[in-house]
Amino acid sequence: MASSWREVVNRIDDYRWEIPTGYKPGMLVPGLVYTSEAMLDHIWQEQAFDQVANVAFLPGIVGYSLAMPDIHWGYGFPIGGVAATRVSDGVISPGGVGFDINCGVRLLRTNLTAAEVRPRIERLVADLFTSVPSGLGSEGKIRVSEKELDQVLVKGSRWALERGYGNAADVVVTEETGCIKGANPDKVSGKAKKRGIPQLGTLGSGNHFLEVEAVDEIYDLVSARAMGIADVGQVVVMIHTGSRGFGHEVCGDYVRLLGEAVRKYGIRLPDRQLACAPVKSAEGRDYLAAMACAANYAWANRQCITHWVRESLARVLQKSEKEIGLEQIYDVCHNIAKLEEHTVGGRKEVLCVHRKGATRAFPAGHPDIPDIYRDIGQPVLIPGDMGRCSYIAVGTERAMRESFGSTCHGAGRVQSRSAAKRSLQGSVVARELAARGITVKAGSMASLAEEASPAYKDVSEVVDITDRAGISSKVARTVPIGVIKG
Amino acid sequence: MQKDFEIIDHTADVGIVAYGDNISQAFGNAARALFSLITELDSVAEVVCRDTELSAVDEESLLVAWLNELIYLFDTENIVFKRFDVAVLPGSSLRARSYGEKVDGSRHRLKTGVKAATYHMLGVEKGNGCRVQVILDI
Numbered sequence: 001m002a003s004s005w006r007e008v009v010n011r012i013d014d015y016r017w018e019i020p021t022g023y024k025p026g027m028l029v030p031g032l033v034y035t036s037e038a039m040l041d042h043i044w045q046e047q048a049f050d051q052v053a054n055v056a057f058l059p060g061i062v063g064y065s066l067a068m069p070d071i072h073w074g075y076g077f078p079i080g081g082v083a084a085t086r087v088s089d090g091v092i093s094p095g096g097v098g099f100d101i102n103c104g105v106r107l108l109r110t111n112l113t114a115a116e117v118r119p120r121i122e123r124l125v126a127d128l129f130t131s132v133p134s135g136l137g138s139e140g141k142i143r144v145s146e147k148e149l150d151q152v153l154v155k156g157s158r159w160a161l162e163r164g165y166g167n168a169a170d171v172v173v174t175e176e177t178g179c180i181k182g183a184n185p186d187k188v189s190g191k192a193k194k195r196g197i198p199q200l201g202t203l204g205s206g207n208h209f210l211e212v213e214a215v216d217e218i219y220d221l222v223s224a225r226a227m228g229i230a231d232v233g234q235v236v237v238m239i240h241t242g243s244r245g246f247g248h249e250v251c252g253d254y255v256r257l258l259g260e261a262v263r264k265y266g267i268r269l270p271d272r273q274l275a276c277a278p279v280k281s282a283e284g285r286d287y288l289a290a291m292a293c294a295a296n297y298a299w300a301n302r303q304c305i306t307h308w309v310r311e312s313l314a315r316v317l318q319k320s321e322k323e324i325g326l327e328q329i330y331d332v333c334h335n336i337a338k339l340e341e342h343t344v345g346g347r348k349e350v351l352c353v354h355r356k357g358a359t360r361a362f363p364a365g366h367p368d369i370p371d372i373y374r375d376i377g378q379p380v381l382i383p384g385d386m387g388r389c390s391y392i393a394v395g396t397e398r399a400m401r402e403s404f405g406s407t408c409h410g411a412g413r414v415q416s417r418s419a420a421k422r423s424l425q426g427s428v429v430a431r432e433l434a435a436r437g438i439t440v441k442a443g444s445m446a447s448l449a450e451e452a453s454p455a456y457k458d459v460s461e462v463v464d465i466t467d468r469a470g471i472s473s474k475v476a477r478t479v480p481i482g483v484i485k486g
Numbered sequence: 487m488q489k490d491f492e493i494i495d496h497t498a499d500v501g502i503v504a505y506g507d508n509i510s511q512a513f514g515n516a517a518r519a520l521f522s523l524i525t526e527l528d529s530v531a532e533v534v535c536r537d538t539e540l541s542a543v544d545e546e547s548l549l550v551a552w553l554n555e556l557i558y559l560f561d562t563e564n565i566v567f568k569r570f571d572v573a574v575l576p577g578s579s580l581r582a583r584s585y586g587e588k589v590d591g592s593r594h595r596l597k598t599g600v601k602a603a604t605y606h607m608l609g610v611e612k613g614n615g616c617r618v619q620v621i622l623d624i
Contacts, residue, residue: 046497072497072498073496073497073498073499074498074499074606075499075604075605075606075607075621075623076604076605076606079498095604098623099601099602099623100601135596136524136596136597136598136599137564137589137596191558191562194562195558195561195562198562199561204599205599206598206599206624245561245562245601248557248601248602248623249558249602251602252554252602252603255604255605256542256547256550256551259543259547259605260543271605271606272546272605272606272608273604273605273606275605413497413498414497415497416495416496416497416498416500417500417598417624418493418495418500419495444595444596444597446597446598486599
């Protein structure tokens with residue numbers, strides 16, 4: 001075993017580092033990690049390169065096994081991993097999507113300024129905390145029957161809209177318009193449904209959050225304007241959550257089922273968590289139909305939360321939603337597999353693109369992005385940790401050419417949760433944030449310590465790498481002023 | 487005295503190593519390790535019990551299925567468990583009775599949400615006693 005990344009990784013340029021197929025016998029394609037030299041030591045230490053190499057074993061993988069600069073050790077796939085497989089003879093892997101299917105980010109703009117909101121931020125955070133159920137073991141305010149849950153699974157955001165949660169315009173600016181087609185509730189276990197029913201309309205715990213933020217720097221005025229961002233100081237709201245226990249159960253069910261398919265189809269894998277089946281096989285198609293259900297559940301979830309956020313802001317600021325101008329900028333998923341058309345070796349081909357902790361980043365002019373963003377590219381939403389900042393970017397042609405239209409998804413952890421808890425106290429974290437003008441309310445003090453800044457890479461470093469590598473382009477930076485943690 | 491279980495740190499996730507004189511005991515200790523992450527075991531009383539029967543293709547998969555079943559019971563019934571009578575049977579199957587109680591916010595401090603048990607670095611080693619290892623997604 002090599003003792004340093006220097007013996008393994010080839011530098012392509014300052015932001016592209018290749019893991020040759022010779023690194024591990026069985027790799028079908030090389031690995032490509034978007035990162036800086038400064039970050040390589042950490043990636044090497046936690047053996048994330050090995051995971052990038054393992055993904056390169058997946059039958060039908062094309063191009064590279066990719067990793068974004070927020071890469072960190074996962075299980076099976078690294079977090080920050082992207083892998084595209086041929087639909088014709090390649091596989092789909094539930095582990096390449098992850099347990100929190102369609103974990104994603106939604107961003108809402110407002111006409112408010114930070115100066116207007118700050119005097120009421122304590123009340124606003126308290127109101128949001130009670131309006132949006134969060135935390136471990138929390139239950140939603142919505143109760144659906146199993147029959148109605150099936151409608152959620154098939155319709156996604158549109159189900160929420162029909163129930164009066166949100167505006168028709170929200171759906172237009174949601175990836176896949178908030179609904180992946182081909183969802184089949186019959187392919188989902190009863191246990192997943194039972195887990196999903198009480199958790200619909202909840203934020204959850206862990207790294208999920210709701211943030212009131214202020215724009216603090218704009219890099220691309222034209223794109224910012226297209227998103228309704230006019231000036232520094234403007235308030236936006238970010239929602240980060242996914243498909244809750246429903247998605248976890250779907251993933252668990254299919255990792256098990258596809259583990260059996262691996263034997264049936266004689267696929268050789270270096271890690272059982274990479275369990276997969278041919279995209280076109282019955283098992284592969286069933287997973288795609290179940291995954292679509294979970295993705296749609298997540299969109300309905302974020303759509304309901306959006307509605308409560310609007311009500312909460314209107315209540316606390318005593319203005320109408322229209323005056324506040326609470327319009328959705330965009331909604332992205334960063335744990336998903338999609339069938340997409342890409343150009344491989346000069347030929348257009350449908351690929352199954354796995355993004356596990358990576359965001360779609362389609363360029364200007366792509367038919368799958370809404371008309372209002374056709375000239376600027378798809379908005380990419382990249383949350384940082386609660387003490388630093390988050391970014392808005394747009395997709396690029398270069399991403400389309402080399403990363404299957406993908407870029408980073410966040411900061412990426414560097415410290416384990418228990419290490420963070422050992423070195424930090426939740427109450428101290430809250431006090432320090434308050435001193436910097438950030439009001440925080442969390443379900444538990446432990447979760448505050450787990451999610452504090454030192455536990456994460458600096459998201460600015462991550463986003464600068466993707467910007468300089470050209471796979472997404474920075475538009476604006478936001479800083480938190482109010483944070484709700486599960 | 488040998489420990490019943492250890493928690494291993496990973497950047498984004500957490501691992502469990504559990505020991506026992508035999509596989510049944512190690513599976514029980516792995517379950518205790520799981521609930522030690524969710525809440526303080528000492529705060530849990532034995533008020534309710536749930537019976538589980540499972541089978542899998544091999545013992546490693548059985549461990550994943552066992553822990554996922556407990557996560558499911560916690561998620562759907564809001565029960566935290568502290569004691570487990572487990573019998574791992576021939577043919578990679580298992581019968582268990584788990585004792586615990588419904589979560590009471592005034593007495594139980596919920597710590598970490600566990601999404602699922604994974605197959606990554608999964609292990610069931612038998613020799614002098616039994617050692618099992620599993621990575622959880624949290």
